Every structure is written in structure tokens, then in C-alpha cells.
Amino acid sequence: MARTLCRIFKGCQSICSLPLMKTRLHPSASVLLRTVCVRRMLTLPFRFSPKAQDFSLPNSSWGAEMRQLYEHYNSQCEEEMKGEEKQDWAWKRVPSYNRTLKHATGGVYLSKIYQSKARFFTRNIKEPGAAFEYVLFVSKDEQKCVCIFQAGHLLEGPQGSLILKNHATAFFRRVQEEKYWIRYVHGGAIATMIDTVTVTHASVLTLLIMTANLNINYRRPIPLGSTVLIDSSLNKTEGRKVLISCKVTSTDGSKLHTEATALFVVSRLLGG
């Protein structure tokens, strides 16, 4: 750490002293070099930035459906004044960062370089909207959790055909041109989201938990790029075990895409 800081300090010194350098660079090239160096300094890794980015806030990639639902739940998160006291409304938005700790500890299997590069699987793709775009809200009494999920193009899974049986021959050519194909979300990506939503829900109820069992039934494919709702409900807690059930539906709730149950076990470190 000390060495890194020393290097940064030296870097700053060299940038500041650029105009004094006896160099044959053209003045405009020197200015350009300085601009590039300063930009580099400003885009240093997250560990040097003062504030972590919350990825569960609206961005330009969010579709109209995602925004509407976000507004719907977020409006219920505002605080209400009752007498002198401030009272929370029914839902709370769960902030989402791209790593657990400012400096990921990594564990014994990770080298120091990998530790500093460790990122949450669902928040590690930089392009907004390219993969897992989601926001989570948990109910005040913590029995329920809801996630608005927009599946980006990097989560492509199987393909399906939009043509009806009777028209298959007539449209054969166009099908060849891929005009009538629809793409669906990869089942592994759906499982990842179910795990993420249920584990977050369970984490709100108790700390230091691990997924012990995840049971998924895929009922209807999810079109790539669409927005869906992931609803998770607490079934029961039993000693160190937390049982949660989960449903993935269309935003109006009319289509059931996936249903799952998850079992979480509280770490022995917490006793129980």
C-alpha cells in the first residue's frame, strides 16, 4: 500500500513538473500528454475513489417498464411524518455495489492482485444494461422482497421461433435470415438472479448465510431484453435454516416464467 501511494505521489510530481522538463515535445503534445496523465489519475481503481457507486439507481439503459416499476416501489420508500417521529413506508430499496468491502479480503486462494480485482458476479459488467440490470426492494416487515430485473444482451441463452406452424413453409426463407427468431435469457443467468434476490432477502433477515440448496423450475422462457419481476417470500426459519420461495413473472404478473425454493444456512460462526 505504502509503495503504491509512493508511486502515485511520484506520478503526481512528474505530471506537475512536465512543463519544466527538458524535452523536445511540441508544446501542444506536452499539453496532450498532461491531459492524458491527469485523466488516468482520475480514473484510478475504485479503492481510491471517495464514494462507492450504487448500481441499483436508474441509468440510461433502463426501459420504460423498468422505470415505471422503480418509481412505483420507490415512491413507497419515502418517509412519512407521523407526529414528531419519522416513519418508514412499506418498502426499502437495497443499495447495490460491485464488491462487499472496500478492500476485498479475497481469501486464501486469491493472490493480492486478484483480491483487489474481486467483484460481484452480477455487478461486474461495465456497460449499463448489457447484462444484469436490477433493483431490489425489501418490505418493511421483511417477509417479502421484490426485484425488478431487465435482462441485457450478454445474457443470451436459447433461441425460439416466432412463426406459426401453418406458415412455416411460406416463411422458411425469412426464418433463415433470422428475422423470425426470438432470443431468450440463459437459464444460468435466471438462476443467478434468483440466488441473488433470495440471498439478499435472507441477508436482511440474518447475517453470514450461505446458499445450501436452490431448486428451480423453468416454466416459460424470458425474452432477452425484457423486464420481469422476481418476488421472494419468507417460508420459514428453523434454527440456522432460512427457507425462501421465489417466483419470476411478467411485470403485470400474468405470466409465470420461473419458480424456485432456496435454503440458506446461517454460518456456524454466529452459533445456533
Ligand SMILES: CCCCCCCCCCCCCCCC(=O)SCCNC(=O)CCNC(=O)[C@H](O)C(C)(C)COP(=O)(O)OP(=O)(O)OC[C@H]1O[C@@H](n2cnc3c(N)ncnc32)[C@H](O)[C@@H]1OP(=O)(O)O
Ligand atoms: C441491507 C442488507 C443488504 C444485504 C446485502 C446482501 C448482499 C448479497 C450479496 C450477494 C452475494 C451473492 C452470493 C450468492 C449466494 C451464493 O452463491 S453462496 C455460494 C454457494 N454456496 C456454497 O458454496 C455453500 C457450500 N456449502 C456449505 O458451505 C455448507 O454445506 C453449508 C451450506 C454452510 C452448511 O454447512 P453446515 O453449517 O455444516 O450445516 P449442517 O450442519 O451440515 O446443516 C445445517 C442444517 O441444514 C441442512 N442442510 C445443509 N445443507 C443442505 C442441503 N444442501 N439441502 C438440504 N438441507 C441442507 C442440514 O440437514 C441441517 O439441518 P438440521 O439437521 O439442522 O435440520
